[in-house]
Amino acid sequence: MRKFISASLLAALAVAGVASAGTATATFPVSATVTTNCLVSTAGGGLAFGNYAPGGGALTGTTVITLKCTAGAVTVALNGGTTTGGTITQRLMANGTNTLQYNLYQQAAGTTLWGNGTTGSTEAATGAGVTTPVSLTVYGMLPDNATNQAAPAGSYTDLITVTATF
DSSP states (O other): OHHHHHHHHHHHHHHHHHSOOOOOOOOOOOOOOOOOOEEEEEOTTOOOOOOOOTTSOOEEEEEEEEEEESSEEEEEEEOOOSSTTOOSSSEEEEETTEEEEEEEESSTTOOSBBOOSSSSBOEEEEEOOTTSOEEEEEEEEEOOOHHHHTSOSSOOBOOOOEEEEO
């Protein structure tokens, strides 16, 4: 009997091995859309000229704009500021109704005025993706001219808006 059970078991296993499992396949699409995006930040302290002593010479300062944008071309523009009467060609800081003249440039030498897209020049940058930020330096100059020398003592401020077009 022992041989019979073993033979029956072997016969059953042989039949099971001959039967095959069926398979079926299908496909499905996978997609994503990369949207244009640009994160703009500025150096924490902004651009500070420090203490201005009328007649003591012009002051300079810098700040950095950092862009983390979708790969591609980006244009950066700076407005004329929030002080009444300030323009791209003559930006102003205010202390009440008193003003102090300054301007923003794309180079340390002050040869190219940083504009708003209409007046002055904008700065072009190529985004390398959000993992590779692009940094642009803004150079500020506060002239030691007759207008600034006549400004009363006090703290003067302005607020510049950075616009990145991508």
